[in-house]
Amino acid sequence: MAGMVAALVMGLFAMVVAATRGLGLYTPLYLVTAVVEPGPLGVAQREAAEGWRFYLEMGPAAAGMAVNLGIGAGFGALFALAARGLRLHGLAAVAAGVAYGLVVLGFMSQVVLPWASGETAGGEVIANAPEVLGWPVFTVEHVLYGLTLGLLLGIFAFRGAEHAP
Numbered sequence: 001m002a003g004m005v006a007a008l009v010m011g012l013f014a015m016v017v018a019a020t021r022g023l024g025l026y027t028p029l030y031l032v033t034a035v036v037e038p039g040p041l042g043v044a045q046r047e048a049a050e051g052w053r054f055y056l057e058m059g060p061a062a063a064g065m066a067v068n069l070g071i072g073a074g075f076g077a078l079f080a081l082a083a084r085g086l087r088l089h090g091l092a093a094v095a096a097g098v099a100y101g102l103v104v105l106g107f108m109s110q111v112v113l114p115w116a117s118g119e120t121a122g123g124e125v126i127a128n129a130p131e132v133l134g135w136p137v138f139t140v141e142h143v144l145y146g147l148t149l150g151l152l153l154g155i156f157a158f159r160g161a162e163h164a165p
Contacts, residue, residue, distance in 0.1 A: 003076015007073070008072070010141045010145040022049075024044040025053055026057075030061065075100075079097065079146075080153055091154070093150045097151065100149065101144070102146065109130055
């Protein structure tokens with residue numbers, strides 16, 4: 001669950017940045033969906049270029065959010081297992097979460113996105129995904145993901161310790 005919450009925070013940040021930069025509020029969701037269907041991303045980008053930042057195609061946007069939450073849940077589960085095994089809590093869990101977010105950034109940008117660009121309909125759109133909002137934003141997204149994970153797991157670990165026999 002913490003991974004999904006962290007992915008939601010990450011996604012909302014990306015959406016706000018995209019909207020404020022004139023790229024369209026839902027563009028980050030369409031970017032995720034572009035793995036299988038790049039069409040809505042192109043439409044959203046054209047609409048945003050013409051001044052409409054709120055182009056919404058519900059199906060692709062929902063699919064993008066679902067995939068984002070699913071990936072976040074998977075990476076979050078891995079972090080939770082590692083944090084539990086290492087008995088991380090409090091600030092150590094937060095710091096480890098931020099570091100983990102950066103590890104996820106590296107894995108996604110160096111392994112997953114290059115592989116997906118060659119194996120899916122998204123092609124170059126997927127390969128260049130971090131450049132849509134820019135590498136600094138892509139980095140902050142992942143730091144927020146890890147920070148949220150670390151905070152949530154640090155809080156849960158603390159609560160669990162309070163109730164332990």
